[in-house]
Amino acid sequence: MDFHNFRLLRCILVAVFFFHDSCYSDEAGKYSFMKDATLAPKLSHFDYIVIGGGTAGCALAATLSQNATVLVFERGGSPYDNPTATDIGNFVNTLLDTTPNSWSQLFISQDGVYNSRARVLGGGTVINAGFYSRAEEEFVAEAGLERAEVEAAYEWVEKKVVFEPQVKGWQSAFRDGLLEAGVTPNNGFTYEHIVGTKFSGIIFDPDGHRHTAANLLEYANPDNIVVYLHASVHKILFTIKGNERPKAYGVIFQDAGGVYHTAELATQDSIMNEVILSAGAIASPQLLMLSGVGPAAHLTAHGVNPVIVDHPMVGQGMADNPMHPVFIPSPEPVEVSLVQAVGITKFGSYIEGGSGLSLSISLTRSFLDAVLNLVKKTKLPMQPISKLFESLDLRLKVTTKAGVIIQKVNGPLSRGHLELRNTDPDDNPSVTFNYYQDPEDLNKCVEGFNTIIKVIESKGYSKYKYPGSSGRGLLNLILALPTNLRPRHITSAFDLKQYCKDTVMTIYHYHGGCQVGKVVDNDYKVLGIDALRVIDGSTFLKSPGTNPQATIMMLGRYMGQKILRERT
Structure with missing residues (x-):
């Protein structure tokens, strides 16, 4: 009997004889190196300090631990604390959970679009729709990455967390509709990003249980790694000697009890040991600024002292791929599925879909209340929305007999920026994405909607829509819902350009803020500073593939191996 089956049998026996469901909570037992930050000493020393136990951070830390000591800070808790919350049927509820210390932290951009930041070990892989491509x-060529090593890094990730989807009725019909709409050829099942329609990997196993970047820590050397949970990093520490470049040597972090601790690099005069930011596209540029690395005038205005490096490009180049959904009520029962099939168009929109998702009405109400509270707290310049939110419980009853087809605009070309709102690292900074500022993004959106309409009205999809319903008519359903806080300028879906602007949502693929060539070099080292890198989606110039999680995990593994080679 192998270890996995032995552990499962033991769990079942415990549950039967002691009436205690420990089968999934016992997953955390594999990680003896995972500790609450309240247990941290006042001062500790490691070869590498990784800030952020998310999509990139887990892969990076697991790799580095093979030949060095590694400390990982995660501001949230562990996904193993509540394993059922990550199951496929709880996707929407977990993503929209706004209770204190939830895994998903609500933030609203200055554009009036609500978004989420992960605060849990495993990062966005714990709360996303699970598609792996x-x-x-x-993208690989422009990033200057070695193709063979990229392939090996992807495969390393895939062995732990990726599964081939069990394709059923709705997803098959969606695939057929895409092909009929001209998104060809049919590429079958493949992880590769190629024009046409395909099925790709998912991080849900056949039982609907999610596997996340946290599972990559199974690769770690447990003797060389410590992961502190509920650890909020407040500042990166630097040494400055005369005219030498600043050098990172440690961090200050706070535990859940409010106690401050310090972690330092083990040998500060070593050229190998480093602090590595993997906190994501919001927190990485934010933490650089809070540590004195960013636009000097902006930092001084917020009382950040001293300014270590005047780095005007920190926080610039922020982008978020626009997303638009179309809900299609179905006369036939549909399976519960998240993204399995995707249409990669020639014009630059990606078409994806899911089916059978249900939404808790009480959670809907709490989410809308949280939006209102955040608008008041941050004083966002939004339209009055109180009346818009009245009686929405009835409108937002999503039944399980429905499909949803979404489009994501590739790139995008539109860019924004991030600024400090205050000096609290756990609060949301001010973020502007400037959706559809570039007209090319808008053209892609219009073409994407035209494609979705063709899918809905195709023969292949016809079983899952009511007779007589039209694609354009279904677009009007969104106009009744508070998909964002932006003013509405239209009352129908016939002006697709205005419709794109008014109803824009996020697909949670925001990136930028510490971009390669502007804030970090091609080895992800922060320009002008020693012993400090940024390795996460904040370095991207565009979102990779249809969905970025595969590439972010790959990058953590890829760079971890490269750093270790430099160490020898």
Whole structure:
């Protein structure tokens, strides 16, 4: 009997004889190196300090631990504390959970679009829709990555967390509709990013249980790694000697009890040991600024002292791929599925879909209340929305007999920026994405909607829509819902350009803020500073592939191996 089956049998026996469901909570037992930050000493020393136990951070830390000591800070808790919350049927409820210390932290951009930040070990892989697809060849080439090593890094990730989907009725019909709409050829099942329609990997196993970047820590050397949970990093520490470049040597972090601790690099005069930011596209540029690395005038205005490096590009180049859903009520029962099939169009929109998702009405109400509270707290310049939110419980009753088709605009070309709102690292900074500022993004959106309409009205999809319903008519359903806080300028879906602007949502693929060539070099080292790198989606110039999680995990593994080679 192998270890996995032995552990499962033991769990079942415990549950039967002691009436205690420990089968999934016992997953955390594999990670003896995972500790609450309240147990941290006042001062500790490690070869590498990784800030952020998310999509990139887990892969990076697990790799580095093979030949060095590694400390990981995660501001949230563990996904193993509540394993059923990550199951496929709880996807929407977990993503929209706004209770204190939830895994998903609500933030609203200055554009009036609500979004989420992960605060849990495993990062966005714990709360996302689970689709796994590799980056396009052009992305890898532009990033200057070695193709063979990229392939090996992807495969390393895939062995732990990726599964081939069990394709059923709705997803098959969606695939057929895409092909009929001209998104060809049919590429079958593949992880590769190629034009046409395909099925790709998912991080849900056949039983609907989610596997996340946290599972990559199974690769770690447990003797060389410590992961502190509920650890909020407040500042990166630097040494400055005369005219030498600043050098990172440690961090200050706070535990859940409010106690401050310090972690330092083990040998500060070593050129190998480093602090590595993997906190994501919001927190990485934010923490650089709070540590004195960013636009000097902006930092001084917020009382950040001293300014270590005047780095005007920190926080610039922020982008978020626009997303638009179309809900299609179905006369036939549909399976519960998240993204399995995708249409990669020639014009630059990606078409994805899911089916059978249900939404808790009480959670809907609490989410809308949280939006209102955040608007008041941050004083966002939004339209009055109180009346818009009245009686929405009835409108937002999503039944399980429905499909949803979404489009994501590739790139995007539109860019924004991030600024400090205050000096609290756990609070949301001010973020502006400037959706559809570039007209090319808007053209892609219009073409994407035209494609979705063709899918809905195709023969292949016809079983899952009511006779007589039209694609354009279904677009009007969104106009009754508070998909964002932006003013509405239209009352129908016939002006697709205005419709795109008014109803824009996020697909949670925001990136930028510490971009390669502007804030970090091609080895992800922060320009002008020693012993400090940024390795996460904040370095991207565009979102890779249809969905970025595969590439972010790959990058953590890829760079971990490269750093270790430099160490020898």
